[in-house]
Amino acid sequence: MAINITLPDGSALQLESGSTGATAARAIGRRLAEAAVAIRVNGELRDLAVVLADGDAVEVITADADMGRAVLRHSAAHVMAQAVLDLFPGAQYAIGPAIEDGFYYDFHIGRAFTPEDLEAIESRMAEIVAADQPFEREVVSTQRALEIFADQAFKREIIEAVEESEGAAGVEVSLYRNRGFVDLCRGPHLPSTGRLAAFKLLRTAGAYWRGDEHRPQLQRIYGTAWESREALDAYLHRLEEARRRDHRRLGADLDLFSFPPELGSGLAIWHPKGATVRGLMEDYSRRVHQTHGYQLVVSPHVARADLWQQSGHLGFYAETMYPLMELDDGDRYVLKPMNCPFHILIFASRGRSYRELPMRLFELGTVYRYERSGVLHGLLRARGFTQDDSHIFCMESQIGEELQGLLDFSLMVLRDFGFEAFEADLSTRPEKFVGRPELWDRATVALGEALDRAGLAYTVAEGEGAFYGPKIDLHVRDAIGRRWQVTTLQVDFAQPDNFSLEYATADNTRERPVMIHRALFGSVERFLGVLLEHYAGALPGWLAPVQATIVPVADRHHGYAGEVAGALEAAGLRPEVDLADDTVGEKIRRALTHKHPAVLVVGDRDVAAGTVGLRLRGGEEARGVALADALERLGRECRPPR
């Protein structure tokens, strides 16, 4: 008896009846069989040991494919759990999935793991890998599974959840066994532990069971696994590269900002160079908003508690707000965590006509949020930060067009700062919500259409929206492929109600406007942090705090260096003259390590000829460049995007 299977290229392959995925891989090629870790049968990822049926569409998955790596990492998680159970008898094990770039497993051993524990676990894992134990799949009833995991409370909870979701007891679950170790698991897995070529345990962390902070905290071990030693090394190198780009380190090295403990957690002070950069970002932001239909507004940092009561913040957001300030006369004030109530008050300050809509108010508004101490992370998560915040008041009928325009505007801004790859999340109506469902649906559809028309890939986060409206989050990919959330476009059906906002229609009736919140950078601080990591500190010319260092070869060239600096300044550039008592090489090195875009060396020949030695970022170097040419060239390098 023979069966026929189809391969991804459409070709057919005849195999003996009873053939497995592994057989199929071998039939296609020896090297493929060696690299194979799993197989996709009719779209479903399965073990290589799966028995194929006549007519199956089959795709062999290798270890260097994303799906293959996930299998590899999942198996690595099993091996790690096996090692932990070997070394810590009585350990409880919870869940251990593959994640981006690695895997983790959560355990309860009655204490935390130490670095020595990790080494021991890693050694034990190496032994298990060397033993090349086969992974064997087994399907059992949930009753049987509950017996097998009688002393594993977390596993029992998972099994019970399976029964519940299936609506009946007695359904089946799959297990994977390899020599003495058994885990509840959907699979698939590697054929055997010996296929784990390269792995490393990275760190431990506390993690709540089921991600719920009211439930027990488990000990999580993170690890990474790759298809080869080379791939693992490349990954570890990538981690090192990420560390090198850490904006907190760059902020100190480049003298941009600092977080002195005296100030308080999560609060930055901006040194002259850092203030220059953020000033440039803010100038750009104000400029493009003014030329794209926005009106600039300004609001104070504190406001009466009553305002925050009316906006609902004291009800829903109080935890994240700095505590109330009580004044002598009993009046209570709050430091602002958001700008929206102020913009609403501006809208409400007089009667509004449909002719004024959409009304787009923009502010670089500094807000303060009392974030939980454990979440703070440099500029990326601070307690005081400045939002490039806008609130748009429009008619229901304008939502679609407005969102489209907003998205285009957002992408223009992000591209201006050098980002090229974008991804979006569309968060839809949650179970608890305010507003009319059909309005929600229309807005959600409008958000989706805007994304489609902009050609943006997006994932729908079903039910993840805030109770007051759907939203789009935009993410950028940085130079080393990391994903950062920046822009948020949030539709709001609640605030106009809270403040009874209205406008006069063409028929002279009153209608309630819809509000859209949006921040493009997210926050100026956060966005600058992302930029620093993206550019590894080497900001584009127009954002560099110092655009050119002028290096006099000897003391007698100081005068001419000053003249050159004057010429640059007159051309609107930001030069710095290095008058230090150091060699030329040392001054060059200093300028380069400070990531300045250009170095201008001036010596005897330049003084005589009115030239400079021009060295640009990226290694381009020329001697005897006429000052006018150098100015022209620098002007080009440092021109703002608009």
Add this chain to the structure above:
RNA sequence: GCCGGAGUAGCUCAGGGGUAGAGCAGCUCACUCGUAAUGAGCAGGUCGGGGGUUCAAAUCCCCCCUCCGGCUCCA
């Protein structure tokens, strides 16, 4: 907030019961130099803060603060 790790000179780090060390940065002097580190000298720290143990604490113990890695939360 929770779990773990760490705080020694401006930065990176060594020292681990017997009155504090290096490199870089800083300052001074010499050198006046053509594209990634010139040399010498000087100065710099109640070892994060408080309490305790001890004849003696940077070192051991307790509490607090800050930072780092996660969890949860989020711009």
